[in-house]
Amino acid sequence: MSLRIYNSLTRQKEEFKPLKGNEVTMYVCGPTVYDLSHIGHARSAVVFDVVYRYLKYMGYNVKYTRNYTDIDDKIINRANKDGVPWNEISERYIKAFDEDMKALGVAIPTECPKATETIEKMLEVIQTLIDKGFAYVLDGDVYYSVRKFEGYGKLSGKNIEELEAGARVEVDERKEDPLDFALWKSSKPGEPSWPSPWGEGRPGWHIECSAMSQKFLGETIDIHGGGKDLIFPHHENEIAQSEAATGKQPFVRYWLHNGFVNIEKEKMSKSLGNILTIKDALKNYSSEAIRLFLLSSHYRSPIDYSQESLRSAEAELDRFYETIERMERGWPDVVRGAVNTEKKQNYIQPYINAMDDDFNTAAVKGFIFERVNEANRLMDNAGKWGIDDEFQKMLPRIRTGFKEMAGILGVFNRTAQEYFQERRARSPIPADEIEKLIAQRAEARKNRDFKKGDKIRKKLEENGILLEDTPKGTIWRVKIG
């Protein structure tokens, strides 16, 4: 088996083969930094983070670029509203985005260029488009002439005539065709601007990605990702710009698009007022739970952010880490036993097959929990009858498999101690107070005063603390929800 990826352009799964040997070039549309990032941005970032990690895991040398759109109407509007310079807005939200990414454990791409740092390349591409007759200048604006590009609509499955008929955009009468889009916008007084051959102005939205991908990754790139909503017009326009400018097809060999995040069954939108920022989500749930939730369905499907689904993710993490803790506490030497490479490869094959099938992280999660069950069963038996060959053999393999996948998914990758420490940090009652009550309960139990002991346990449970009596003493954890 080898990696197969669903390509939005051809609408089918295709075997993945990089253009150049072992090197993979990948570009993902980053955020427009005019406000805090929301859970939808988180999904896109996490999904492509896993793609990036998996490609590296497979041994590819991956060059991954994710941009910041730091100049745009929305940023200017926000700056005017707040009464601050435009770049204060973009810098503020780039910082916020970086914090969010760090919190979610998203690896830093090879390059994170800002649009405003790539103006020169944009001017170059625009000039080429003008020279080749794909763009025209109008009073300091430059427009792309959509009809000149044969194949416009191939990604989104649209045809020009229908677009024309259904055009809902207010038509700028000066444009040669209502479908034409801006490559360069002349600036009004007081607006941020850069010098250009056509006068002071700023770039249109679509041109930046064509310019940045070309600058950092070359004229043809292997993978281009983004949310499904970017297919039209953004990615369609990128194709038109890039392929027209370079004369090379395809601009992108594999187009990947992730599905949306709904909130309690509703689309996230400003008008509904249900935008969930990453920071707000992190107030209620751990980053690992959020990440696991995001990877629990296939990346192309829509998913629903709800209290129930996030609690479910937390319950899964609890189950996973309790198993890990049990393994490492009970049989540390066995768990750390060596696994020979050939056996390991064999053993993790189901995981690899799932990832190879268009990054099926949900199936990977399913397989992990099959192994969690197996590990617990083995440990139950070992506890009863002692360890046998099967136990010696399987436990290290299971643990190794978890570690391999944890590195790719970016979840299940902590130690049990770290995990439970964080869970305990969310305790509604101070830890020392809990410890004190546990000691009191132990004393009562020693005196066979179970009534008193149970009362303490019940009181703690009412406050969200669960007790577990183990052979090695009583441990506590924070209840989910």
Place this chain on the structure above:
RNA sequence: GGCGGCGUACCCAAGUGGCUAAGGGAGCAGUCUGCAAAACUGCGAUGCAGCGGUUCAAAUCCGCUCGCCGCCUCCA
């Protein structure tokens, strides 16, 4: 109106031609426990929206119907 997608148990979700339809959450019962918790075991879809068709064989392919959603405008 055009384009695309989805509908699998109480909830989430994998499976897209062929073993008893993964896994998680919730629930019930049992083992363990002073009692619990955790863990384990068992129960839970005779069926994959409905109806037809193709096939030796379909949740999986084809057609129709119903329901839901996304894009077509800035949007991850």
